[in-house]
Structures are given as structure tokens and as C-alpha cells.
Amino acid sequence: MTIPAHRIAFGERLRTLRRELGWSSQEAFAHHVGLDRTYISGLERGSRNPTLDVIVKLAHGLDVKPAELLSTIY
């Protein structure tokens, strides 16, 4: 299955913000936000399609506004 461009952009943005904001490990960040590491990995690769509730949970865990996670998507 081809991964849509917006999912790739979201995943790259999540990975960039996660690392920039001090969560070098997917495992530690996953625990912090209460999600599974494999799910975080899938989001960062673009294979998962997060809901609004999950986007907000990720943003809160990173201490950024939810819109920041979508800022590179067109």
C-alpha cells in the first residue's frame, strides 16, 4: 500500500519534534504519552492514521499546540 504524502509529513514532523524536545527514545516517549512503542514507530513511518484524540495526546506529551504537528502538511 502506498503511504499518502501527508502521513509521511506527519511522521517526519512527529519524529523531529520528539527528538528536538528531548525524547531521544520512542520507548520513553511512548510511555510518557500512554501509547505503545510500536504505535509511535508506525506513526513516524506513516503507516498509522492517528485520530484527532491521538494527535492532541501527542501534542500534550510534547508540550506543543496540536496544529504544530500538522504544520508541514499541505
Place this chain on the structure above:
Amino acid sequence: MTIPAHRIAFGERLRTLRRELGWSSQEAFAHHVGLDRTYISGLERGSRNPTLDVIVKLAHGLDVKPAELLSTIY
């Protein structure tokens, strides 16, 4: 079930942008973006939890960046 504040904010934002950008009817906008009118109605009331794919589809239908739909969410 209590509707989370971010869903209410998203729904109000969607309704505002839809009307501002010329789609006075949910039915016409739903047809434009290829979704059901009852689903658009549920999104605007906050009862539905859209995926990233749906957020992007709505944004494209409105001709705004996806982040614009989340701009009022904290």
C-alpha cells in the same frame, strides 16, 4: 459521554471555516468532500473523532492547510 474540549473546538472551527468559505449547507459540503452529511454534522458537534486522513480531506475541500482546522485547539 462527555465530549472532550478539543473536539468541540475542532467542530466549531470546521463549521466556521465551512460557512466563511462559502459552503452554507452541510449537505453540499459533504458531497464536495465525499463524506456523509451526518458525519459532517457529527464532526461539527464534536461527537466524531476524525482521523488525520479525514482532517486532510476536509482541509483540501475547504482549500486551507490542515493545521488551520486545528488552530483553535490547545
